[in-house]
Amino acid sequence: MDAPEEPLPPVIYTMENKPIVTCAGDQNLFTSIYPTLSQQLPREPMEWRRSYGRAPKMIHLESNFVQFKEELLPKEGNKALLTFPFLHIYWTECCDTEVYKATVKDDLTKWQNVLKSHSSVDWLIVVVENDAKKKNKTNILPRTSIVDKIRNDFCNKQSDRCVVLSDPLKDSSRTQESWNAFLTKLRTLLLMSFTKNLGKFEDDMRTLREKRTEPGWSFCEYFMVQEELAFVFEMLQQFEDALVQYDELDALFSQYVVNFGAGDGANWLTFFCQPVKSWNGLILRKPIDMEKRELIQRQEATLLDLRSYLFSRQCTLLLFLQRPWEVAQRALELLHSCVQELELLDVSVPPGALDCWVFLSCLEVLQRIEGCCDRVQIDSNIAHTVGLWSYATEKLKSLGYLCGLVSEKGPNSEDLNRTVDLLAGLGAERPETANTAQSPYKKLKEALSSVEAFEKHYLDLSHATIEMYTSIGRIRSAKFIGKDLAEFYMRKKSPQKAEVYLQGALKNYLAEGWALPVTHTRKQLAECQKRLGQIENYLQTSSLLASDCHLTEEERESFCREILSFAGRQTDSPGHKIVLPLHSFAHLRDLRFTPPNAVVHVGGVLSVEITVCSQMPVPVQVEQIAIHVHFSIEKNNYRKTAEWLTKHRAAGGLVSFPTEAAPCPAPQSSLPALELCEMFERSPSDNSLNTTGIICKNVHMLLRRQESGAALEASTGVALEDGAHVLKCTSVTLEPGANTITFRTQAREPGTYTLRQLCASLGPVCFVLPHIHPPVQYDVYSQEPQLRVEPLADSLLAGIPQKVKFTVTTGHYTVKNGDSLQLSNIEAMLILCHAENRAVIYSNTRGDCGPAHPWGVAFEGRDGELRTRSAGGSAGRAVISGGLCSVASDAALRVQSSDKVTSISLPAAPAYHMIEFELEVLSLPSAPAAGGESAVLGTTEPHWKHRDTQKASHSMATTDHRVSIDCPWSIYSTVIALTFSMPFRTTHSLLSAGTRKYVQVCVQNLSELDFHLSDSNLVAAGDSSDLRLVPLHTDSQQHVRSEQAAFFVWELKWTREPPPPLHGQFSVGFSPASEQRLSVSLKPYTYEFQVDNFFYNEAADPGNGLRSEGLKRRLQRLEPRVLARWRA
Template sequence: MSKHLKHPYVTYSGDHNLFSSLQSGLTSALPQESVEWRRSFGRPTRCVHVDVDFVPYSEDLLTNINTIYQDVETYKANVRESLQTWLHQLKQHGRSDWMVILVETPDTKKTNKLLPRTTVLDKLKSDFGGKQTERCVSLIDPTKADSRSIESWQLLLSKMRHLIMVAYNRALNKFEEAMRSERERRTERNWSFCKYFLLQEELAQVFKMLSLYDESLVQYDELDALFTQFVLNSAAGGMNVFPLDIKISFFIKFSSFSTYNVKLDSPQWLTNFSRPCESWEGLSLAKSCDVKMQEKILSKSISLLEFRNYLFQCQASLLIQQNKPWELASRSLTFLQNTISELRILEATIMNGGIACWGFLSCLEVIQLLAKYKDPSTTDSHALHTAPLWAYARDKLKELGNLCGLMPGSKTSSEQLHVVISLVCGMGEDPHTDEHSQVNNTENVQMSPMSRIKEALSSQESFKKHFLDLSEVAISTYKHIGRIRSARLIGRDLALFYLKEGSLHQAANFLSDQLKTFVEEGWHLLSAHTQTELAKCYLETGDKERYIKTCVQLAACPVDSYKEIRVEMLNNMLEVSKNIEDEKTYSICTDRIFEIGWLKIASTDPIIMGSDVVVQLEIHSNLPVSITFDKLQMQLKQNEEKPKKAEKPSLLVHKGKSSDIERKSSSVSVASSHSSNRKHSTLSVRSSSEIGGESGHQKYSKVSSPSKQERDEEECGPKNPYLKRLNMSFHLDYKQDKSLSSVSVNCLNPHKVLRREDSLGGLDNIEKGIVKEDFSFSLATELIEVKPGKNVIELKTQVTKKGFLVGGQIVLTKDKMEFICNKSSIRGKPLLVEVISENPQIFLGRKERELLAGIPQPLILTINSGSSHIAKDTKVNLKCSRGLTLKLDAEGSLDEGKENERNTPLGFERDIEISLPEIKPFSQSILQLQALTELIPQKDASTIEHNVCITSELLEEKRLDVDIHFIPPFVASHKIHTANLRKYIQVN
């Protein structure tokens, strides 16, 4: 059976004309249904479709079929002897697979004789069948469409499929046994891998003919691993043979063995692969079977690159037939890297640039093939592996650009032109010439890999065009799969490309993208280096605003080795800012430059309208030297109501922004969770005990409670989402005997932690979000020197309105630069100030006992100043109702234990005016009065009501009416009593 045949051959003999009438039907009907292939050696059963070609009898081919069309007499006279001769020939050649088909037609049954005791089929089975009677089959009139004919036809097909698979199995077992014997001879000096390769490839082709593509792929993978094993052994200096299932990934570890002398410990056949590679044709995945390469393998004249290309092409073809293009993409980069390492190990010489051409062509060939199988459901799977291929092709093109003088700033010499010509010649013919003959000069997506590399090497303009196209595709693909670092690395290389070219704007764009990643991930040294290059770009392009921002960020970079550069950049920034002629003010974010620590009010006294507010501010400067700022301001916002999250209004009461990750508490302590009587503890653990069905495990779930340090970090720490604490809990699973079974850690809110972030976030968003707000009302100080490290600065302003003042942005002004710190960037608790405004109040009341009418009674006049300052001799008028008089007590005022000036005692009057002493804010003055009311005649003991009207400019409504109640000191009553002729009056 030849490996180049599409289908196996089955020979036929006997009546050729008769079989020719059946051949077309058999050829088309056999593969329509699958047959079960029961394989030996415990291998799994497979269902395959049998597809064969029928040819006249030959001694070298697989299965043999003899067709007869006779009656019993003819069979006895002629056919039996011819069948015996035929079977004898098969036996001499070791063929045990045969089949005899008896075709019965109505003509053979027309006879006047009596029915024979036995039929021709019975004779066949008794003469030749033996224990294999199923090899003799009767076919009833295939030209008819009755049930008997159809049934006999289906029976023939079923037995033929079965016997063909039996022949397959027997032949493959013998073949595999011979192949194993050949492999076991691999340690002999005269053993040849090329011969063994073709032998095992025949087995792979058989599996491929049966549509068992996975089995066929296993054979090629074994050949790949075996060849790699020999290369590694030669690199290791003849070390023991590795197992056959050696992993390809181990190959990279031995790539440094290129200094070993391969010829000393390598088999003779391996030295053939060390010959110089005169061509570097890329992969050609459009070819299903390269007969030319098979002939080269047979003649042992194939180079290492050609052999590796052929082997990978066979593997790729099988993967595509299995509909696994993503696996082809995942194998491609490993194949390229391993092949280059094998060239180095075997010391196979190749022209400088040849490997780059081969790698470029192979990468684009794989990508072009995958584009044909692009499906929305597998786009991400493809992109995960095509992104490194795009980047690899780009690197190889860059390598060719450096070699051929096509990079910016280079001029192509005549020697480099000869190199280009030699490289192009070594690529061979374009395998896609027929497909792309009409579109080679149109869009790049329609160009073949070879057309693209030839055009790229033709001129610097074409090279730039293709190099940038590949870079753009590689960056976008890396971003699509979320590998931002890889995309940024290519972007940095592009920035260097643009710097050489002189395109500073494009270089600055890529450097700024690179800087985002370095800053967010904390790579300070890389950030400083990138900022230095960015500053040079902005200075050359005249972008003063970005230059100033980059210089100040570099000056604040915490890298000790850059201290001199930091001072230099800061001085350059200050000099540029002084020479700015336009009226524009540059806003700079204070992140990583200045850090605002805490804010607090300098005094503990209540703050009233008209008073000065002094606030102390701690600012940490990351700049290397001191800077004197023109002004430092803190915005104040007026709120009439107290903020909901505030506590004590006069001090630092606003808590930091609560974390998005909630913390939960629980009620059972860890230490007591093992005991039966669980007690409450301050270290909280939530009990979620469950008694498992079979295991009987007891579970506890602990939720981490925030410590003081964690709470400080939540309230005062940076608001960078990457630095937020995760809300984690751990679960303890206990058995019934209280022993620990398992521990697991869970995130309680993964939907928040893993939510999608803005892909355009980073420094740009920070800078765009810096907008100076309204500073019409603010705390301020001028000409303040900020030194490196911590500084405590006092800000001052006068308040004129009552309510709550909330601190906002903080701005440091220097020339035409404004360093703005948003409220959210303040590490300490934001400032909250309550401005108190209370109106003076006047109270008139008695002491402890009730007031009596008719005699002088003491009253108390209380004046509360509120938030106002009451001047001396401020007047208060008291006007009484008829029957009530007042006078100031001779002892005067009682002012909270202090000696105050006394008013002159007056006589009782209905209308009196009192001069008040000086009263400070939030204090009070108490004056003693005497009240006298007339004792009017009344029949009962009801109270006597009077009214005092108080008027003063201190009162908000200018008038205050106070009701005063007096009770009579005694009540007189009388009764008349009669005793005989006398009258008596009883007075009570």
């Protein structure tokens, strides 16, 4: 207090408000003490304990000391805490009893009577002791006399209300102790008074709030009461508690507005529904906007006035709490909520007034934050302020459109009048910003003054906002601002500048899947491309819009007509094609091959049926639909295709394609689709699989260098392939929805054909599907003629007729009348001819009977040799009978035989057919070979051998017959080897009974058939007059089952000693036990053997060291030499 002797009115409603303490008594005394008192009082904190269980806080007390006047005492009903004196102090330094009785006592009495009349009980009497005065007066009483008299007169029950301050201006320990005691008492009394009065005030405020449902309750009155509480907390520097009071008022008012919108309105809200006449924005540069506060107090404030004042107070407290970024966040919420509240309350607002208010408020908040933060803080907290920049940009754009500043011709008279009205509503610029060069007021006034100024301010704001959004990673918001810029440039007839922003926004919307913004942006982009004359891009965008289900049918048809109109127009360059992606026009749903496995021979016909779903809203006449096919020559394409079909294709040869959404405009850096195929490598010697793998056919496209910066350029990325292999359909009408189109082609060259692209042509416009994925292909094979000979049974048995199947695969060769197979005859094997022999001709155009059958027993050997083995014959028969190859016809088979050659005349058959017929062969007996002569063509291989040497005693012996066959399609002979198995195994043994000798022959059946044995005979070859064989077995027919044996015994009788060697030849007739009649008589089975020295010679030879009766027996016996041959 600079001049306490002069009456100073209390300073109300400023940020320097402090609790009021009145001072009565000796004013000069207080003036001398005041500097020390004001400095010492807030130095020590006090613990403030509040009611209702709220946490205690440490506060520093300061006071505003004013001279005591009765007018300062609160009157009944006054709820202003800031003008309320919390403590009353009476100052005196009287030390003379006479003076006390004459003046001081009467003055104290009057002071206390005034306090009692206003029910004020918070007072304190301070007696200042001065040693200098006491020395000048010799008759003074002791110090305690005056203090005691004051306590007796005025502090009967409250003796602590009178304190002594000794020599306050001296610097001594006694003085310091006196100050400490006085300050402690002063802080305690001041805090007690403050707590008591604040508690009573809160109770009264709470009672007033509970009456809000009563008629006549006023929000403005309640606002003033609770703001008084906020002022008190602010006075105590409890800014958080003060902010809570304003937040409660904010929430209460917002709830009433929401209820009003729901039909439950309060009467006092009508004061805030008056039309808006001023829109000068928020005022944040004053601690308290007294002008708007008085409007609220008088209940004359508009909604914008109340909101502006309330937010300015919140802003001030937040800045004291060092939370400027919360100011930006709350400001953005406030601006949006005010717009909604004006609509809910149906407040009349002139066009553009709210835009002006929002624009000014955004810039005011931003400048207020910039004023209390440095540049580093601002740059690091762009995320909090960029929303205000964006909102200000949006509102400035709205004002530009409203005032005609964006139109091509500029503002008209009506626009100018509207601009004048808006500027009038701003009023005069506030004094606190009058000297600021870039104040919000000046910026708005300048932006609305001319087209050029508006363009400058709008572009500056837009580019700054885009830069801020981009720096914090909010790309979608940046693109949204760019989209507004594009609209501005389109209004300004600058489509070349707008295209970049539209492309960027469209790419972002596509990447994030925003369907409706994509549609809207494409419409704008189409208009921009049309103005720029970008025909190809315009047609592509039009096709996307024509297939967009978010547009109306009329809009879709209009874009479709744009495409059809251009397609029917004569162009300057007839050969020029405009290539567009197919996905915007139609999509490929499925594909079906006929034949289903997509494998045909050269000359065969293959059908490809595709289902295309048109996305156009009207039927479209397409000049040509073509499939571009890539041709490659690969090995093993039949096997590759079969394996691929097994993994990837559905039953019936159907390939389904996924439905693709319209993709994002791909940058140059995006890679094309992989084109993968399987790879097999086989051994040239035995055709076994050596290696397998996967090959990428378009690796040159994937690994090529990407240009830097190419991602910034827009590219369609669709190219039309040129190739000699194309499947075409002309004059096709595509109806909306599914359409079936069939392509037919005749295979002319063997290899693999991969379907690469699908193209629909409408004049110069081509819609292309650049990659058909998953990969689809068909194979064309060219097959060499082949001859296969395979037994119908598991094994061929010697001695009985056996059926052999001949299969002629014509391949690319056409069998003509007169073509025949020439078989070389051999003595050991006969080919039996029957008149009823017939040949069946099969058609294998379906491809299932093509080359390299999995059951095949024929393969190309060296030197053109075709070897046939017995494994798998029945499997081949099963496949044929299953109907995989269709029967074309049958014909009689003519077989002619001569001494050296058997000729089989083949029926006429076209290429890629099969001829099958069966013949009977019979392996005949052959004379024993004198030695191991080598086998030659056209002869038998007479040496018997076992299939498994480890199991020779249990397996049948085999022999091979080689036959040379001359085929009409080859100059080389084909050699086949037929292996015959011996059904019997024969052994003989020599038996003795005393001096009588016997020969036993055992015949064992090793085959799976049952046989009848008869007419067994054993004769001695050569000069056998001295040796006679007498049979001891029965001559009846014997039935020998599989794995059974028959025994034959003869007794040997001789007439000459010693008997001659036995050269035996055993023979027995045999026939299969089945009742089937044989077409030829069978030769008997023969077995030859020889037995020498079948007697023992005994001689007695005395030996040294042996007893005389001992004999030494010597066995002289030679092993029989056996030569066994059997013939069947």
